[in-house]
Amino acid sequence: MTSIGAAPAIGDLVPDFTLPSLDGVNVNLSDYRGKRLAVFMWASW
Amino acid sequence: MPVWQQMYSDITTSGSDILSIAVDLQGPDLPRPFHEKADAEFTTVVDAGTVVTRTFGVRAVPNGALIDENGILRYAQYGGFDIRKPATKRLVTNFLVNGQVNLTDDTPVKGAVDVASLDHFERGLALFGSGDLEGAAAIWREGMKVEPDHWNMRKQLWAIEHPDRFYNGDVDYDWQKVQVEEGR
Numbered sequence: 485m486t487s488i489g490a491a492p493a494i495g496d497l498v499p500d501f502t503l504p505s506l507d508g509v510n511v512n513l514s515d516y517r518g519k520r521l522a523v524f525m526w527a528s529w
Numbered sequence: 530m531p532v533w534q535q536m537y538s539d540i541t542t543s544g545s546d547i548l549s550i551a552v553d554l555q556g557p558d559l560p561r562p563f564h565e566k567a568d569a570e571f572t573t574v575v576d577a578g579t580v581v582t583r584t585f586g587v588r589a590v591p592n593g594a595l596i597d598e599n600g601i602l603r604y605a606q607y608g609g610f611d612i613r614k615p616a617t618k619r620l621v622t623n624f625l626v627n628g629q630v631n632l633t634d635d636t637p638v639k640g641a642v643d644v645a646s647l648d649h650f651e652r653g654l655a656l657f658g659s660g661d662l663e664g665a666a667a668i669w670r671e672g673m674k675v676e677p678d679h680w681n682m683r684k685q686l687w688a689i690e691h692p693d694r695f696y697n698g699d700v701d702y703d704w705q706k707v708q709v710e711e712g713r
Contacts, residue, residue, distance in 0.1 A: 491586025492602045498594070501584050503550065503574035506557045506564055511548075511574050513584075518598050520545040520628055522621050524533065524610060525581050525592040527552045528559045 530567035532612045536622065537571050544598075545625040549573040552581055552590050589680050593617070595624045603630045649675060650682045662689050 492498050500514045530549075537547050549571060551560030557575045564573045582588055585607065593610035595603045603624065612618055623629050649672025657665035669686040672679065687694065687708065694701040 491605075491607075492584075494602055494604065496602055497600050498596055498602050499584055500600075501580045503576055503580055504557070505572055505574050506561050508557075511572055513548075513596075514600065516546055516548065516596070517600055519543075520598060520625055521548055521596045522536075522545075522625055523548045523550060523594040523596060524612065525550045525552055525576075525585075525587075525590045525594075526560075527590045528563055 530563050530569060532618070533571065534567045534569045536612070536618075536625070537569070540622060540625055541571075547571040547625075550576055550581060552576045554578075593621070595621065595630060597628065604632075648672075650679065653682070653685070657685070657689075666690065 498513065500512055502510050502512050505511050533547055533549065541547060549564070549569065551557075551563075551573055553559050553575055554577050556577050560573060560575060581590075581592075585592065585594065585605070587607040589608050591610045592605070592607045593612070594605045597603050604620065606617070610617065612621060620631065623631055649668055653665040653668040653672065656662075656668065666686055666689045669682050669689075672682050673686065676682070684705075687705070691704075694704045
């Protein structure tokens with residue numbers, strides 16, 4: 485059984501994560517620290 | 530994607546950016562054409578696992594999140610996030626330009642506080658794990674009232690109530706589609 489952690493609420497720090505870009509380069513959320521960031525999550529299916 | 534690229538070229542500065550996360554279990558090949566067709570200059574990353582689910586506590590897309598300079602979540606919409614909607618576009622633009630989050634009556638905030646349904650989902654999972662299927666189903670039914678778009682919970686509930694649609698060979702996706710269309 486996988487437990488899903490509580491989602492960050494408004495005002496919480498978003499936990500850092502690392503995901504590969506389309507070119508295979510690892511990108512960290514923390515790479516954007518110091519900038520205002522709009523994140524959108526989507527799927528092609 | 531084209532709307533995001535327009536926004537990127539029009540309003541992002543050295544102080545703001547856009548990150549696209551494609552959720553695709555099969556990797557980068559399916560999302561890549563969407564990125565390329567839009568001539569997107571921002572970064573698209575690919576989540577072929579559960580990073581989005583674990584980080585944001587969501588189980589469906591499309592979602593949007595606004596994160597400030599310090600990594601703090603300032604706004605989130607989980608499910609139905611669409612930058613083509615005027616209220617959404619206005620909100621994101623304001624945030625990227627001046628850091629303000631101005632919620633108005635027509636700002637979608639669905640799913641911004643998802644704690645209640647997470648609670649239902651996890652309590653149901655605990656009962657399910659201990660073999661109390663009826664107890665799990667009762668809690669998940671309550672949870673569906675809080676968060677109708679919680680697809681993992683809905684499917685777990687269906688699987689208890691209609692095991693023949695899930696465990697007799699293939700999963701019956703046509704049946705699921707009918708359930709959705711009929712609002713069950």
